[in-house]
Amino acid sequence: MTDSAESRADLHSHTTASDGRLTPYQLIAAAAQRGIRFLAVTDHDTTAAHDEARKSASEFGVGFIAGVEITCEAAGGEVHLLGLGVDSACERLQQLCREMQVRRLDRFKEMHARLQAAGVTFDLPPTQPGTSPSRPVMARALVAAGRAGSEDEAFARYLRKGRPGYVPHRREPVGTAIEAVQGAGGVAILAHPGLYPDGDAAIEDARRHGLDGIECLHPDHDEIHVQRYMKIARKHGMLVSGGADYHGPGHARSHFFGKRFCPADEFIRLQMAMAGRSSRTSL
Structure with a gap:
């Protein structure tokens, strides 16, 4: 090869x-x-x-x-x-x-809502039409808000499976x-x-x-x-x-x-x- x-x-x-x-x-x-x-x-x-x-x-x-x-x-x-x-x-x-982006945006908002309910308050990150919001974007928002020291920490504390902000994908x-x-x-x-x-x-x-x-x-x-x-x-x-x-x-x-x-x-x-x-x- x-x-x-x-x-x-x-x-x-x-x-x-x-x-x-x-x-x-x-x-x-x-x-x-x-x-x-x-x-x-x-x-x-x-x-x-x-x-x-x-x-x-x-x-x-x-x-x-x-x-x-x-x-x-x-x-x-x-x-x-x-x-x-x-x-x-x-x-x-x-x-x-477009269908996947709607599902992603719904998931993104649900992640934020679950974190808010768990006492992790911060502003919902803005999204642009046609883009695909994701957990890494949420992790960066958590870091910017002082809720985590790094993206890895944000995932470990809030966004991985079993953590308060985790929401599974609706898959095709x-x-x-x-x-x-x-x-x-x-x-x-x-x-x-x-x-x-x-x-x-x-x-x-x-x-x-x-x-x-x-x-x-x-x-x-x-x-x-x-x-x-x-x-x-x-x-x-x-x-x-x-x-x-x-x-x-x-x-x-x-x-x-x-x-x-x-x-x-x-x-x-x-x-x-x-x-x-x-x-x-x-x-």
């Missing part, structure tokens, strides 16, 4: 449109500074960053890949589905994103998410299966619904995970993806930005798949 670094293609990143710390412009500028040649912007349940990111990528000479990360359910648990090479204007995809079936991604001309990739209680079962469930590939290379995957998921991908003739899952400076994975890439030969396969899917859906 060709060295991952040769492609310089990072296929997983986030902006302030969801739970990232950088605006789309700042993210692209940071990618260019770190020598990233291709970057997929994959915010949670929204494509709101695409226009600014695409324009910024042109300015900085970075290849922009329109992406999204959809919160869904497979094998009875929460998983994330990456859509790569999607048409941001596809109404089917946008309808799903993985098959629905895959259909939306593929209907928008994109390829459907199961994100970081090593983070799920049973990644193999999640892959199999998603594969039965038409999954295109697996994110094998991720900062939270050690070499054993990488080789395991590469083997599964090859067994089923699936695509392989990889990226830093970058959320901005100060995040636990920040140092992987500019170091974690999709393997060059696998990126070529992904490019061909994205081009083929896009041409078929535009007919």
Whole structure:
């Protein structure tokens, strides 16, 4: 397999449109500074960053890949589905994103209400239309209000499962998410299966619904995970993806930005798949 670094293609990143710390412009500028040649912007349940990111990528000479990360359910648990090479204007995809954003906003408000009821008083963080409010945004608000010394502390005290501000996601079936991604001309990739209680079962469930590939290379995957998921991908003739899952400076994975890439030969396969899917859906 060709060295991952040769492609310089990072296929997983986030902006302030969801739970990232950088605006789309700042993210692209940071990618260019770190020598990233291709970057997929994959915010949670929204494509709101695409226009600014695409324009910024042109300015900085970075290849922009329109992406999204959809919160869904497979094998009875929460998983994330990456859509790569999607048409941001596809109404089917946008309808799903709007539905997910409404659920996220309801969840966001419920988290705040539960914290208020527990005596943790602070202002509800403002949200912008088309964006996806999340627990990291709530954690930053708790830190700003002096209710926690860091985002990690905010999660540990208030936002993790079993804590007073925790509210579970209302998830979309993985098959629905895959259909939306593929209907928008994109390829459907199961994100970081090593983070799920049973990644193999999640892959199999998603594969039965038409999954295109697996994110094998991720900062939270050690070499054993990488080789395991590469083997599964090859067994089923699936695509392989990889990226830093970058959320901005100060995040636990920040140092992987500019170091974690999709393997060059696998990126070529992904490019061909994205081009083929896009041409078929535009007919």
